[in-house]
Amino acid sequence: MSIKIHQLEHVYNQNTPFSHAALKGIDLEIPEGKVTAIIGQTGSGKSTLVQHLNGLLIPTAGTLDICGYHIQPLLKIKDVKQLRKEVGLVFQFPEYQLFEETIEKDIAFGPKNFGVEEGEASQLVRDILPVVGLDESYLDRSPFELSGGQKRRVAIAGILVLDPKVLVLDEPTAGLDPQGAKEMMTLFMRLNREQNKTVLLVTHDMEHVMNYCDHVIVLDHGVVKQKSDVKTFFEHPEWIVNIGINPPSIIRLKMRLKEAGFDIPDEIIDEEGLLKCIKRQVKIHE
Amino acid sequence: MSAVEVSHLSFSYDGQNDVIKDVSFAIPKGSYTTIVGHNGSGKSTIAKLLIGLLKAKSGEIKILGNILNEENIYSLRNHVGIVFQNPDNQFIGSTVADDIAFGLENHCVPQEQMQEIIEDVAARVNMSDFLDSEPTKLSGGQKQRVAIAGILAIAPDIIIFDESTSMLDPQGKASINEQIQKLHDERNITILSITHDMEEVAQSEYVIVLKDGKVEMQGTPKQIFEYKDKLKEMKLELPFALSFSEKLKNEGVFKDSYCTLDEVVNELCQLKSTN
Amino acid sequence: MNNIALGRYMPLNSVVHRMDPRAKIMILLFLMIAVFIPAGVWGYVLLSLFILLALFLSKLQLSFALRAMKPMIWMMVFLLVINVLVIKTGTLWFELGWFSIYSDAIYQTLYIVVRLTLMIIMTTILTASTKPLDLTLGIEKLLKPFDKIGLPSHIIAMMISIALRFIPTLIEETQRIMNAQASRGVDMENGTIKEKVMAILSLIVPLFVSSFDRADQLANAMEARGYNPMQERTRYKVLKMTGIDYVGLLASIALLGLCVVLAVVL
Numbered sequence: 001m002s003i004k005i006h007q008l009e010h011v012y013n014q015n016t017p018f019s020h021a022a023l024k025g026i027d028l029e030i031p032e033g034k035v036t037a038i039i040g041q042t043g044s045g046k047s048t049l050v051q052h053l054n055g056l057l058i059p060t061a062g063t064l065d066i067c068g069y070h071i072q073p074l075l076k077i078k079d080v081k082q083l084r085k086e087v088g089l090v091f092q093f094p095e096y097q098l099f100e101e102t103i104e105k106d107i108a109f110g111p112k113n114f115g116v117e118e119g120e121a122s123q124l125v126r127d128i129l130p131v132v133g134l135d136e137s138y139l140d141r142s143p144f145e146l147s148g149g150q151k152r153r154v155a156i157a158g159i160l161v162l163d164p165k166v167l168v169l170d171e172p173t174a175g176l177d178p179q180g181a182k183e184m185m186t187l188f189m190r191l192n193r194e195q196n197k198t199v200l201l202v203t204h205d206m207e208h209v210m211n212y213c214d215h216v217i218v219l220d221h222g223v224v225k226q227k228s229d230v231k232t233f234f235e236h237p238e239w240i241v242n243i244g245i246n247p248p249s250i251i252r253l254k255m256r257l258k259e260a261g262f263d264i265p266d267e268i269i270d271e272e273g274l275l276k277c278i279k280r281q282v283k284i285h286e
Numbered sequence: 287m288s289a290v291e292v293s294h295l296s297f298s299y300d301g302q303n304d305v306i307k308d309v310s311f312a313i314p315k316g317s318y319t320t321i322v323g324h325n326g327s328g329k330s331t332i333a334k335l336l337i338g339l340l341k342a343k344s345g346e347i348k349i350l351g352n353i354l355n356e357e358n359i360y361s362l363r364n365h366v367g368i369v370f371q372n373p374d375n376q377f378i379g380s381t382v383a384d385d386i387a388f389g390l391e392n393h394c395v396p397q398e399q400m401q402e403i404i405e406d407v408a409a410r411v412n413m414s415d416f417l418d419s420e421p422t423k424l425s426g427g428q429k430q431r432v433a434i435a436g437i438l439a440i441a442p443d444i445i446i447f448d449e450s451t452s453m454l455d456p457q458g459k460a461s462i463n464e465q466i467q468k469l470h471d472e473r474n475i476t477i478l479s480i481t482h483d484m485e486e487v488a489q490s491e492y493v494i495v496l497k498d499g500k501v502e503m504q505g506t507p508k509q510i511f512e513y514k515d516k517l518k519e520m521k522l523e524l525p526f527a528l529s530f531s532e533k534l535k536n537e538g539v540f541k542d543s544y545c546t547l548d549e550v551v552n553e554l555c556q557l558k559s560t561n
Numbered sequence: 562m563n564n565i566a567l568g569r570y571m572p573l574n575s576v577v578h579r580m581d582p583r584a585k586i587m588i589l590l591f592l593m594i595a596v597f598i599p600a601g602v603w604g605y606v607l608l609s610l611f612i613l614l615a616l617f618l619s620k621l622q623l624s625f626a627l628r629a630m631k632p633m634i635w636m637m638v639f640l641l642v643i644n645v646l647v648i649k650t651g652t653l654w655f656e657l658g659w660f661s662i663y664s665d666a667i668y669q670t671l672y673i674v675v676r677l678t679l680m681i682i683m684t685t686i687l688t689a690s691t692k693p694l695d696l697t698l699g700i701e702k703l704l705k706p707f708d709k710i711g712l713p714s715h716i717i718a719m720m721i722s723i724a725l726r727f728i729p730t731l732i733e734e735t736q737r738i739m740n741a742q743a744s745r746g747v748d749m750e751n752g753t754i755k756e757k758v759m760a761i762l763s764l765i766v767p768l769f770v771s772s773f774d775r776a777d778q779l780a781n782a783m784e785a786r787g788y789n790p791m792q793e794r795t796r797y798k799v800l801k802m803t804g805i806d807y808v809g810l811l812a813s814i815a816l817l818g819l820c821v822v823l824a825v826v827l
Contacts, residue, residue, distance in 0.1 A: 042425050042455055056740050081746055089744040096734075097741040099766035109763065113746030113756075144770065147326060158745060175453055177325050177482040179521035204455040246456045249526035249547070256551045262558065275533055282557035284538050337785050363787045375775050376782035380694040380726050387797035392787035394795050404797075422729045436786065 001067065003030040003053070003166070003198070008062035010048050022048040024222045026062070030215075035192050035199040037209040037230075040219035041244055046202045049219065050168050053200070054087040055080045067165060085114050088164030092171045094155035098143040103134075106143050107158045114162065128161040132187060149180045156184075160191070167191065168200045173208070181205075185212050206248040210234060210269075218243060234269045250274065287351050288312040289444050289476035290336065295345035297335060304343070305331050307499040313492070315443075318470045318477045320487045323496035324521045329480045330371075332496075333448040336478075337368050350443060364393060367437030368446040371453055373429035374421070382408065382424075383417040386436045393440050407435040411465060427458025434465060445469065447479040451486070463489070484525045488545040495520070507545050571689040576805060577619035578690045582699030584806035589687050591813040596676050600823040605675055611816055612682055619690045626682045626689075633677060641670045693725040698798055716790050723779070731772065738767050 008026040013019050023045045030036050038046050051057040052064055055077045064071040067086040071077055091097070100106035107128065108121040116124065129135060132153040138146075143154050156172070169188065173181035189212055192199045201213060209216060209230065216233045218226035220243050226233070233239065237255055240247045247255070250271060257278070258264055264277050290313040297306040305328045313319045323329045334340040336347060338359040347354040349362050367389075370376050379385030386404045395403070408414045411431040421429060430450055437445055447466065451459040463486055469475050479486065487493055493510045495503040497520055503510055511517070511528050524532075527550050531543040534550075539557065544550050577585070595608055616626060644666040651665030688696070701718030708714055739749065742763045749760050 041457070051740065054744055056743060081748065084744055084746055089741075091737060091741045091744070094741065096767050096771050097738060097745070097763075099763050099770075109759075110745040113748075149325060162746075177521070178484070178523050180325065206456070244457060246460060250530075253526075253530065253547060253550065256547065257554060260551060260555045260558070262554070271530065271533065275537060278534070278554060279537055279539060282539055282554060334781070339781050339784060360787065360789060360792075363785065368785045370778060370782055370785075372775075372778055374730055375778035378723070378726070378779070378783060378786075380692070380722065384694060384797065388783075388788070389786040391794045391796055392789070392792075394793060397795055397797065397799060400795075400797050420729075421726070422733075440787070 002032050003028075003067075004065040005029070005052075006063045006065075008049075008052065008059045008064060010045075010052070010057060011060045012048075014060055022222055023059075026222075026224055028217060028224060028227065030198070030200065030217075032198050033192070033196045034214040035189070035201060035212060036215040036217060037213040038200060038202045038217045038219060039204070039206075039209060039245065040225075043221075044219040044243075045222040046219055047170060048222075050089065050170060050200065050202060053166070053168055054084045054089050056089070081114065085162050086164055087166045087168060088159040088162055089168045090156055090159050090170065090172055092174055093152075094159075094172075095148065095151035097155055097158070098151060101142060102140050103143050103146075103154050104139040106154060107161050110158050110162050124161050125157075128157045131160060131191075132157045133183070149176060152176070152184070156187075164197070166198045166200065168202075170202045171204065172201070173203075173205065181208075188212075204245075206240065206246065206251075210248045210250075231267075231269065235266045287315065288348070289315045289317070289350060290478065291348040292332075292336075293346055293348075295332075295335065295347065296343045297331060297340060298343055305499050306335070306342075308345070309496075309499070309501050310345075311494050311501060311504060313476060313478060315476055316474045317492055318466075318490045319479070319492040319494065320490040321478065321480045321494045321496060322482060322484075322487055322522060323502075324482075327496040328499040329496050330448055333368060333446050333478075333480055336446060337366055338362070364440060365442050366444045366446065367440065367442040368448060369430060369433045369437065369450040371449040373426040373433070373453065376433050377421045377429050380420060381417070382413060382419050382421075382432050382435075385421075385432055386439050389436050389440050395440075403439050404435075407438040410438060411435045412461075425458060426454045427461050430454065430458065430462050431465065434462075434469075438469075442475070444476040444478065447477070447481070449480055449482070451481070451483060459483070482522070484523055488525045488527065495522075511543075511545060569689060570692055571621060571625070573620045573690070575618060575620040575690065577615060577686065579805075580690075580809060581800050581802045581806045582691050582695045583702055583800055584802060584810055585687050585691060586696075586699050586703060588809050588813040589683055591810075591817045592683055593680060595813075595817045595820045596679050598817075598820045598824045599827075600820040601827050604820045604823045605679075607816060607819065608679060609675075611812070612679055612686075615686055616682065619686050621686065621689055626685045629681050629685045630678060633681065637670075637674050637677070640673060644670045694722055695798070695800075697722040697725070698796075698800060702800060713790075715794070719790070727775070730775075731768075734771060735764070735768060738764055 005026050005028040008023060009021065010023040011019055011021045026049065038049065040046050048057065052059060052071070053066060055071065058071065059073050061073055067083065069077060069083050077083060098106050100109060104122065104125050107125045111121040111124055125139070126136060129138065134150070134153055143151060146154065167188065172188070173184050176184060185208055188199055191197045201208070203209060213230050215229055216227070217224060218239065225243060226239050234251055237247045237251050251269065254264055254268070254274060262278070262281055264274070268274055268277055293310045295306055295309045296304050298304045309332070321329050321332065331340065335342055338354060350365055352358055352362065354362060377385055378388045383404050386407060387400055390400050390403060404417070405414065408417055411434050413428065413431050413435060416424065416428065424432070451462045454462065466477060466479060467489060470477050479490065481487065488507050490507060493505060493507050494501060495510060502520070503513060511524060514524060517524065525545060527547045528543055528545050531540050531550050534540040535543055540553065544553060592608065592612070598604065616623060645662055648666035648669055649661070649663050651663045651668070653661060654664055654667070655662040697718045700721065701714050704712060704714035704717065747760045747763055752760065
């Protein structure tokens, strides 16, 4: 079942002098089993939007349908805990949520909150470790003695262990080196492909959008500026440039070449196509 | 004379495992050097050693010809500034102007001169309109620009950037990289940038590659990028411009490969006009 | 968190905002002493008038100042109950079986309530009209004479200003960790004692870890920028007393004197 958002609004500190509308009339349908990117500048309302998906925030107007839950203003969500199990939210720098003495206990913390028995939780932890690329030797270690990248894996395992249907990731690769970021993205893509999880990715990295996502949603000052599939999106680089975001390198190169008089059709957004296209228009060395 | 000269430097946090192992390099005055390496290669430790926040186990560091020791560390900090990774944790003042003033206060700059200096450096990093702003109202990129202004205020000879852009969004990243380039072009400031952004490496003049606490390679970006397999093995990626020009080379379009997008575009335009 | 009035700076342009923080702190100090002098009804009338004038001059709303009282209301109610039960002197005003109310109990409570209200309004005027940094600078300058007896005034001031600087950052961080743990099924409101303890631990531990991280990085940044607590520093902000500051100081001293006289005479 897809996620349906209808005329959703969120005003912080409503009816006070500090009132601030973060989201204004959002209409969206996020398809099931796909990877959807949410992009936009800092302050565009991305984080506010994703916090509605697992009931951390309740809309001040409009409705949201997700995993069988119908969420509307002023109404307390019945069994919000179950919703949070279905929709796993990974915040930015999730390593800052670790607190237990051992990695095993920390990952098991979520399942236990949802009433899973000790033994079963322990089995779930053992099952999830290899998914994030760690082995059982980590179980008894303290999460605080790990490297930054490993800490993040443990924190993400703490959400994945709940086996959510929808996985919402708020800049999961921020601060990682390129290799670490690549491994992290590969992990999420595998979860999407093999377990058919719906993935929502809040990101600034256009290369990730291009390489990993199916759909793109652009937020700007609390409204949906653009929604499309990835291919169409990158065929219109002006959509990205208009909201002040730097397109991926390949698109930047294409734009520069077009300006310089090269004839490149819109639909070419991959390296192979661009290469062929260039080859046709330049003199080839012997 | 080199701006920074490091010879046989070793360091360990726990007294047993060296995280920096017999590292030597020299950075010419006025140059723009990047230090790259995977996470845990020791690159940030080097920055802390250079600014005297950590004490070397053995070896020596020369800053502008003076050997760094406990006596001259405070006076050498007049010449070296550093911008750290986390924009929030280096913003000390309660407003932009106060934060820029912090360094001036420490260096006992007379109060009458402060306002002029603050306005001047804020203008240089395009933060003139924000002098009274509080840090919570600023983006990460803006905070990093304030950090740069705070350092420019004491007119240092050397500025170290310790992964200063790694927590920023692409706009913030671009504005800081542009700022670095501008400082390098306009002023005779020696720039040492610790980074894992290969696009930034491509725009620098000189690269030092660290691996497991040792200098693995050093040279110009072009020389370094020759060792593709070695870089890959070290989990470092080639910049897009380079990997694309490699492909153009394979197709027989290019004779040479190029590190930056500008160079690739220029070269292609020339080939087109001769067509 | 945005509804807290006590201690919040309100950026307005008023005479009180422009006053020297040192003068404002001293005036507050004099008035605080005056509040505790038993100068009778007239003493409190005079003080209230003075404080209302200050509130008016600072362009703050009375409702804003009163909002700061909110957390105190239950304490006052509690006080009233205790006083009614304990104080059995003065005239008997009300009696029903074993329960009785004497006039002194009400007067006592009223005095305390009036004192508390006046003090909270005064403090709110100070914090709402003075930027935290200026306040710290004022405190530092006022403590300066105590340097001779070994009180490190500038270090105290630096600690206060850094604490103030990081309060918003830490509030944000707390919110983020709470959200992250809620997403792992933590319920801060319901649950058994054991679950609640875990819920609190899951918030406190990460907050401590990240705060220590921050403190470490901040110390590095300060040191790298040449901060040495043992060395002389110049200061960017200079404080200057003007006419209005002296007027305010004199007025508050006069008021304090008047209260003393009233207390002696009565």
